[in-house]
Amino acid sequence: xxxxxxxxxxxxxxxxxxxxxxxxxxxxxxxxxxxxxxxxxxxxxxxxxxxxxxxxxxxxxxxxxxxxxxxxxxxxxxxxxxxxxxxxxxxxxxxxxxxxxxxxxxxxxxxxxxxxxxxxxxxxxxxxxxxxxxxxxxxxxxxxxxxxxxxxxxxxxxxxxxxxxxxxxxx
Amino acid sequence: xxxxxxxxxxxxxxxxxxxxxxxxxxxxxxxxxxxxxxxxxxxxxxxxxxxxxxxxxxxxxxxxxxxxxxxxxxxxxxxxxxxxxxxxxxxxxxxxxxxxxxxxxxxxxxxxxxxxxxxxxxxxxxxxxxxxxxxxxxxxxxxxxxxxxxxxxxxxxxxxxxxxxxxxxxxxxxxxxxxxxxxxxxxxxxxxxxxxxxxxxxxxxxxxxxxxxxxxxxxxxxxxxxxxxxxxxxxxxxxxxxxxxxxxxxxxx
Numbered sequence: 001x002x003x004x005x006x007x008x009x010x011x012x013x014x015x016x017x018x019x020x021x022x023x024x025x026x027x028x029x030x031x032x033x034x035x036x037x038x039x040x041x042x043x044x045x046x047x048x049x050x051x052x053x054x055x056x057x058x059x060x061x062x063x064x065x066x067x068x069x070x071x072x073x074x075x076x077x078x079x080x081x082x083x084x085x086x087x088x089x090x091x092x093x094x095x096x097x098x099x100x101x102x103x104x105x106x107x108x109x110x111x112x113x114x115x116x117x118x119x120x121x122x123x124x125x126x127x128x129x130x131x132x133x134x135x136x137x138x139x140x141x142x143x144x145x146x147x148x149x150x151x152x153x154x155x156x157x158x159x160x161x162x163x164x165x166x167x168x169x170x171x
Numbered sequence: 172x173x174x175x176x177x178x179x180x181x182x183x184x185x186x187x188x189x190x191x192x193x194x195x196x197x198x199x200x201x202x203x204x205x206x207x208x209x210x211x212x213x214x215x216x217x218x219x220x221x222x223x224x225x226x227x228x229x230x231x232x233x234x235x236x237x238x239x240x241x242x243x244x245x246x247x248x249x250x251x252x253x254x255x256x257x258x259x260x261x262x263x264x265x266x267x268x269x270x271x272x273x274x275x276x277x278x279x280x281x282x283x284x285x286x287x288x289x290x291x292x293x294x295x296x297x298x299x300x301x302x303x304x305x306x307x308x309x310x311x312x313x314x315x316x317x318x319x320x321x322x323x324x325x326x327x328x329x330x331x332x333x334x335x336x337x338x339x340x341x342x343x344x345x346x347x348x349x350x351x352x353x354x355x356x357x358x359x360x361x362x363x364x365x366x367x368x369x370x371x372x373x374x375x376x377x378x379x380x381x382x383x384x385x386x387x388x389x390x391x392x393x394x395x396x397x398x399x400x401x402x403x404x405x406x407x408x409x410x411x412x413x414x415x416x417x418x419x420x421x422x423x424x
Contacts, residue, residue, distance in 0.1 A: 053391060054374045063371045064364075071363035074398060075356065075405050082409040086416050 020092035025154070027083030028098040032105025032150075034077015037070060040113065050127040062121035069117070073109065097157040104150025111143035178228040185227055189219035193261065196268040204267050211259040218255035221247045222330065235316055238381045238389040245393070248326060249299070249333035250400040256334065257343040258407075266345060282347045290348055292358040295339035299332040300365040307369065312378040336362065341407045352412045359408065363401050370394035 017024065044051040054063075087093040114136065117123040126135040193215045197207045224230055225248040233240040262281075266274045280286065288294055306312055306325060315321045338344055340359050370393040377386030 053387075053394075054371050063368050067364040067367035067371070068361070071360050071367060071401075074363065074402065075360050078402060078405045079356075079409045079412075082413045086413055089417070 015091035015093075017092045017094040017097075020087055020090060021094065021097060021157075023083060024087060024092070024094040024097045025101045027080045027087065028101025029105035030076035030083065031080035031098075032102035032107075033073050033109045034075075034080060035102065036106040036109045037073030038077060044126070052124050052128070054124070059121060062117070062123040065121055066117060066123050069109075069112070094157065096153060100150050100153030100157060102150075103146050104154065107143045107146025107148075107150055110146060111140060114140040114143055182223050182227045185223045186216075186219050189222065190216055193259070193264065196264050200264065200268040207264065211264075214255050215259035215261070218252045218259060221252035221255060225252070226326065238377065238385040239392060242389040242392045242396070244326075245303075245329060246396045246400065249329040250397065252330065253334035253337040254400060254403060257337045257341070260344045262345040278345070278347065281345065287348050289335060290339050290346070292336075292339045292350060292355050295332070295336040296358050296362040296365075298328075299336040300362050300369070302328055302332050303366070303369055307373055307378055313380065337404065341404060342411065343407070352408070352415070355408060359401075359404065363397070366397045366401075367394055370397065 040051070045053070084093065084098070118125060118136070118139075125132055126139055193212070197212060201207055225244045230240055230243060230247075234244045235241075262277075266277060269277065289298075306315070311321070311325065315325050338346070340355050340362075342349065370390045373393070374387055374390040377383070377390070381389075
């Protein structure tokens with residue numbers, strides 16, 4: 001992260017990040033959702049061609065859910081860049097909180113895709129003509145691990161927020 | 172291209188016809204006002220070429236028989252051309268070219284009830300995406316290829332509804348009735364979802380008489396082409412948010 005040197009006092013500069021903590025969180029979450037949806041499209045649909053555009057077994061509600069989810073992910077991925085630019089402009093970008101939220105967003109999307117889209121709505125499977133169980137397990141466990149890492153990083157930015165406050169009151 | 176000579180004169184004539192009024196307006200208004208930016212002129216020309224390519228020439232000819240080409244026409248006419256033309260700000264140009272009293276008449280018309288209703292993003296989304304559902308889910312698609320009049324009306328609707336939707340979501344041009352960034356974002360997301368849902372539905376159950384392979388390729392072109400052009404729409408919507416956010420905090424709503 002580059003700080004505006006004009007605003008940087010000696011020691012660690014946190015800028016306006018505390019004022020914009022929740023905006024850091026949302027922009028990270030949006031970026032994570034957009035990123036994982038884009039990776040899903042590029043890696044599994046286009047490169048590996050494991051996923052099918054439409055496997056003709058999909059229910060109506062499955063197509064509707066997938067359309068809404070993907071169009072939201074497309075929007076939020078693009079919007080998140082502008083939110084980051086806005087935070088940087090306000091000297092309020094908080095890398096750790098942002099990255100934590102990115103990982104949480106990516107994991108949540110992956111878990112939703114793996115459980116609701118693949119299993120409940122039966123939208124499409126990860127791969128066809130194979131034993132799907134190991135694929136599903138890897139997919140969803142990875143999603144849970146991502147969520148846990150994201151929550152861990154975010155909780156650290158919380159405690160560092162509290163410590164700072166405690167430190168300030170002592171001074 | 173062996174038959175380029177046949178369509179080229181008509182093609183160029185159509186482009187010229189579309190470009191001439193814009194150029195005249197730029198020329199006239201530049202006399203009294205500051206210079207009209209060149210990039211807007213370029214975008215108007217690109218928009219005119221997109222429309223002409225959709226309606227005249229080999230693409231338009233094949234669109235009658237081939238669903239993939241039909242979708243390419245739809246992307247050009249209903250999505251790309253409206254975006255290019257909106258960026259060129261024809262309404263702003265018109266208002267600065269007209270004398271004050273005529274310009275007031277135009278703005279009064281834009282502020283009137285019917286325009287207020289039509290420029291609501293929800294109405295515009297219904298006219299745009301809803302119109303597509305009517306086209307592909309009813310017998311209209313079939314009768315469009317039977318009657319030149321119906322074909323012309325459908326294509327006029329595709330362009331006008333696409334343009335209306337574009338300017339109702341992103342305020343490139345003069346916009347009397349404004350809605351919040353959040354509201355327009357939600358409508359855009361739902362409209363884009365509607366476009367994706369329709370594309371996948373067409374993949375599974377194409378209009379009557381469209382062969383399986385053409386339907387699959389055509390609906391995938393619709394899906395990914397729509398994504399690509401809508402990415403620009405989202406980009407400009409967010410860019411305007413970014414500019415507004417520099418001024419104040421209440422810019423989400």
